[in-house]
Amino acid sequence: MTDALLRLDRVACIRGDRLLFEGLSLTLARGEALWLRGPNGAGKSSLIRLAAGLLRPAAGTVERHERTALIDEATALDAELPLRRALDIWARIDGIDGPMVARAMEAMALAPLAEVPVAMLSTGQRKRAAMARVIASAAPIWLLDEPANGMDDAARARLVAAIAAHRANGGAVLLASHFALGIEGMAELDLGALA
Template sequence: MQGQSNKSSIMMNNLACMRSNRLIYQHISIQIGAREILWVKGRNGSGKSTLLRQISSLLPILAGQLEVNGDIALTDETLTFDPNLPLEKALRFWVDLDGSSLTKLDDAMQLFDLVLLSDIPVRLLSTGQRKRANLARIFASEAKIYLLDEPYNGLDQDNITALDKAMMQHQKTGGITIIASHIKPAIAIDHILDMDQAHLHKKQNGEQL
């Protein structure tokens, strides 16, 4: 399915999502190409995570079109590792499954300061360490499209800088990054998608963010 389309892209046209009979959002239209970063902004519960899940084909499409070219790497609030495995082995599971390179994993572990934690079972890691481990999983992946749900949560300043650096590196190599965050990322953003505008339950029109 890869074929000749080396260029990654995401196209959403009038996209809508419904969960448990509740309309989460509608009329989402945006086009993202290679080397672009999208910031999905919005309050808690505005549908940011849901949008990332829909792009990842984890949720059905209620209406509109969604076209995704390129493999996806997604990180959200889930652990995504076997709790009893040492961190490096846990990361290796995904690296091996994806067939990505071990050097990339080493680089990612170095970047997010995880090398010293290699032998610690995942269940003993702190929230911030788990977050970093998940980011390392993403940046070790060869996928062209990175979907990051609240990537800044639980990171200290050094790691925020590391994350920004990694995202710019991914941009340079032609990748797409979508950041769902209630905080404005410090790096240059190509597109902004405001989920509060797409939110059906937004009644008070006077209220502005």
Template sequence: MTELLRLDGVACIRGDRLVFEGLSLALGRGEALWLRGPNGAGKSSLIRLAAGLLRPAAGTVTRRERIALIDEAAALDTELPLRKALDFWARVDTVDGPAVTRAMDDMALASLAEVPVSMLSTGQRKRAAMARVIASCAPIWLLDEPANGMDDAAQARLVAGIAKHRANGGAVLLASHFALGISDLAEIDMGAFV
């Protein structure tokens, strides 16, 4: 198995508070790992460590491929129509236009292509953020509460997108309050590392 992401003995301190310590994990091609636990257990902090947005207080983080991240911000220009906002990220990620079209189709967003991002509902913005991740073609997906605000149909599309990504050799690190019905999902209880 080829490891795409590895964390060895990482610790996280936010402010003066130890959030977690001694945490190790590895994700290979086709694998998915669910970070579960109550609010404040460090799920989002671990996603940010894996993304390189936070430095670990101890331990190491190794990424062997590109990443795509969903967190609380959609990271889409709210003034642009949805398609143009997604095309901007496609250029940054050096992927072609058809990748954006496929991602929009996967998340049922084609009918919203000309709608400004600022006019999208919460669920539509989450689907748009997921389309950005899909279109990136990044092998490692870091998903922090990706289903928040999504209805059942959108969650089913999210789960299908994750399954397709894994089938194509991608890896997923998922922080969520629930497992979303994803098959063959390993898990870590973040509450055990404090």
């Protein structure tokens, strides 16, 4: 059995009439993390969406050997529900028990906000809630598109700790971000250099 959880082979991505990148190959194995860097429009979010199966590559292949969990610009939580209930819905979809949700909320310091409607959360709190959804999913592959946007220093530290714990447990992380998060042992891919 291979440790590879995610493999992209000679992938090309076209958005509109613009070629973002081509011939891109990468493999993420258990315990690995890759930081996608580059300017706006370089294709970081598109690459995350290709890895998630939300976009089809113009060429090449994408193989996912385990379940994925995604953070992107949408929180993907019902805005009208209290946070805990919104997270519980995803837990049922993912087949996860209630204690996993509680642990994920604790990891992102969200327990005091359990009864607050998602719509009332600040930008940083919504990002922490999205991260709690990813943690609770127990998916081996995390696809994180700008997960720290809107987070303060304490929340970013919790995010980095969650990523470290996930990798230590054999998970893999593909992360797009405009700035370094100080994650140890993370490989880098500058998509701006591929243009």
